[in-house]
Structure formats: C-alpha cells, structure tokens
Amino acid sequence: MAEENHSTVTEFILAGLTDKPEHQLPLFLLFLGVYVFTVVGNVGMITLIGLSSRLHTTMYYLLSSLSFIDLCQPTVITPKMLVNFMMEKNTISYPECMTQLYFFIVFAIAKCHMLSVMAYDPYLQVPLLYNVIMSNQVCSWMVVGVYSMGLIRATVNTTCMLRVLFCKDDIINHYFCDLFPLLELSCSSTFINEVIGLSSSATISPSYIFIIASILHICSTEGRYKAFSTCSSHVSAVALFFGSLAFMYLQPSSVGSMDQGKVSSVFYTIIVPMLNPLIYCLRNKDVKVALSKLLGNKSL
Template sequence: MTLGKLTLAAGNHTLVTTFILLGFSDHPDIQELLFGIFLFIYILTLVGNLGMISLIFTDSRLHSPMYFFLSILSFLDICYSSVVTPKLLVNFLASDKSISFKGCVAQLTFFVVHVTAESFLLASMAYDRFVAICRPLHYSSTMTKRVCLQLVAACYAFGGANSAIQTGNVFALPFCGPNQVMHYFCDIPPLLRLACTNTATAEMVLYMFSALVTLLPAIVILISYSFVLVAIGKMRSAAGRKKAFSTCASHFLAIAIFYGTVVFTYVQPHGSTDDSNSQVVSVFYTIIIPMLNPFIYSLRNKEVKAALQRKLQVSIFPC
C-alpha cells in the first residue's frame, strides 16, 4: 500500500498532496466479496433510480408535482452515490488506494451539494403532501410547475452554499501528515482528525451547519406531517385514508432512515463513535438509501405500480 505523497512546505513542515482511503482495508480476506456486494448494490441503484426517472417522464399519468419531486430524488440519489461508490469499488481491487488532494476536495464538494439538496428536497416533498391533503382545492394553483422548479432550485442553492462552507472549512486547515483517512471516501469528520492544527472552530462550524441543514428541513417535515395526519384522521372514506397514509408512510420511512444516519454521522460530539461504526452508518446513507428509495416509493404506491405494469405490457405486447 502506498503511503501517499508529501510536498515540502515552509519551515520543517510538509503538506499533504495525496490522501489514502483506508476504507475496509482491515478486512483483506473479503475484499473481492465486498466488491461484488457493493457492485451489485450500485447496479441496483442505477437501474432502480434511472427506471423511476424514465417511468415518471414517459407516463403522462405521473406528470404531477409529487412524481416530479420523486424523479429529482432519484436523480440526487444517483449523483451522490456515484460520487462515492466507483472509487470505493476501485479501492477494493487496487493496491493503490490513494486519492489526490484536489480529487478529495472535488469528492467532498459534490457529495455535500447533493446530500444537502436531498435533505431540503425531502422537506419540499413533505410540503407538497401537506398542500395535496390539507388544501386540496388550492393544490393546482399552489404547486404550479414554476413553484416546483423554484423549490428544486432552492434545494440546490442550499446544497451549493453548504458545500462551499463545509469544504472551505475543512481544506482551509493545514494537512502535514499523516494522510491516511480512516474512511472509504473523503468525509469531513475523518479529514478533521488529520489536520495538524486545533480543529475546535472547524468542528463547531461542522456541527452548526450540519444541524442547520438537517433541523430546518426536519421542522418543515414534522409540521407538514402533523397537519397531514390530522387531516387523514378526519377523512370519512376508508379508501381515501388508506391511500393517503400509504403514500405518506413510504415518504416518512425514507426520511427516517436518511435523517437518522446523517444526524448520527455529523451532529454528534467529535470522537464519540469509533471509525468502524461511522463507516457502517455512512454505508447506509451513501450506498444503501439510494438503492432503497425507488423500491420504498414504488412498492407502496399503486400509481407507480400501475404505470410500471402498463410499461411492461407495452414492451411485451407492443401491438
């Protein structure tokens, strides 16, 4: 295993130009098995999310705000999974597990952009359900195409702002060795441990902005679903209650998994968990959740299943 590269800097210090992503290297006997498992998961992620996007855009019955947001969710899942997983797969088979300093910056930048955008997108989806169930008569005039596009743009704006702050916060610090990252991608907590200076301020910035981009959407989600649950309880039709609850239940399950793992990773005291636990939790929100989301939404959604059946029937019996 290469030890990476260090470049001479002012004084007797050196600056890191390459990081080593140790990842799951403490399990050398099962690297090929792990490669097969994660490759299979990544293929399912691509197929599931691309299939969901294709189904929504080609079936006119799914041309509604809810499914528009769902297609954006699938796009975000593909993006941030693809930022992490390909490099992980390469490192399972390669002896050189290094990543350049610039490559590390780019990986962290794009990862934070898409994860933050997904956090706010989930809040947008919760607001959409609130309007649909609690204000049905005003739904078409409230959730217009322009409003939906503006909400998606805002999600990416928050993602870009948070990424600029978090990435700048980390890489403004000096890295002068060691350069072995106890993780499978360039994530903030393990990088802060490698900085050769006091990281108290950087950790405070991490916690503040991580809490901000999780708590603000979480508050919107909780308020929206509180009103939604009350509205569902008042519905006279049992079929209507079942349909509304089924749709919201799948959304809430995806939210619980996503926010639970993100909060565990970023909004907790520094060093309160060991690296192995942190990696396992990170696997959930970087690799497992992007694979599960299309299945969570499709298996509990009759309209998606009906659209898929129509698509299969057309493919099998084109005439």
C-alpha cells in the same frame, strides 16, 4: 514555517471499510451489484415518470429529481471505492479528495432539502387549494432552490475545509473524503466547519414538525388518515436516510464511533439510494399501474 509544512499535503490514504485482504473481493462484488442496481432502479424511475402521462404531476416531478440525486450521490463515491478494493494502497490526491467532498456535499444537502420539499406535496393534497399552491412554476422553483442550497452549502463547507491545516496524519478513517473524518486529521480549529456541517438538520427538522402538526389539526379522522397514508412511502425514505445520517454525524467523536459511523454511512450514501426506487414503487399504486402499463405495452 510550521504552518507552511502543514499546507504541503498532496494526498491522503483511505482506510476503507476493512483492512482484511480476504474481504476485499466479496465487498467489491457486493458493492458493484448494489451500484448497478442503484443505477438501473433510479434511471428506470426517471424513465418511467418521463414516459407515463399518468405520472406527469408535481409529486412525481419531485420524485424524478430525487431519483437523479440518488443516482449522482453514490456515483461520487462508489466507483473510487470499488477501485480501492482492488488496490493495496488506497490513496487519493488532495485535489481529488476536495472535489469528492464538494460533490458529495452538493448531493447530500440537495437530498436533505428535496426530501423536505417532497414532504409538502402529499400534505398539500388534502386542502382544496392544492392545484393553485403547487403549480408547475412553484414546483420548478422548489427544485431550483434545492440544488442552489446544495451548491451554496457545498461551496461554503469546501472553502472552509481548504483553510484547515492537516498535521496529525494522512490516513482518513473512512472509505471516502467525508467532512468529519477529514476534520479528525486537523491540527487547526474546526469549530466553524463543525457548526456549518451540523446546521442542515437544524433547518430541515422544523419542516417535518410543522407538517405533522398541520396534519394533526385536520378536523376529520378520514382526512388525517389520508394525509398520513399519502406520506407513508416518503416517511419510510426519510426515516432510512436521516436515521443513518444522524448516527454518523450526531454521535460523540472517537475512533470507535467513527468505525461504527462507516457502517451507517454505507446506508445513507449507498444502500438508501438503491432502496428509494423500491420504496416509492412498491408502496405507490400510481407507479405500479404505470409500470404495468408500460411493460404491457412493450410486451405487445
């Protein structure tokens, strides 16, 4: 009977970023501006890569896929958050919450693996067999694999979440339906959910260790410098994303750490998707040349 009562959750309340009414409008305007900039930047990057023949390579095909993920991930979260800034009670229904969680995990896991896949591309530009190894077909299969991993892991995580019993409270101490804030409300065992939620970092980190070790084994100093300089933009994007992600998911669970985690969540869910087009554009000569040519042609 008690279990039956636990399963009658119909909606949650999102605590949001702040409980101070005077901060709601400034935050609404701030995140609206960030979201607009994110949409314009990532759509612009996808369009630029599509229109510029100079950028029709596997590296930029992967970059356009990353831009698509960076467009979708904040879209799952930001519109609802903007609406909540204007509401007195920030409620979200149970089905809507599980749907948001599912698509958030899809794009979060896809982004983790996309960043990992992209790390191989600049590394493989050093060996002579690059054009053989990184064919269009191999690149396409990599992208299919990235989205497949996102869909599979999201399905597993969300299915496990549907089995969780909520009995402590209905207030999610977050601004969207994230995995660990939801688990904080559980009165049933969450061990499996936590293991599955943390498994991504364990499968991705070895990729970067392998790539760095392989570059260090390049005999010539010039070769090592070329490899690292090619990876510089990507390393910046990876550091921002995984740094803020680790701060949220790898710290001790407590109310205080969850409040701090909301700040880091803003970075990897909203700020980093906005910054990635700038990182790859400003630190990439090919993108800057293609952009100047495209703008030059349109100005004629």
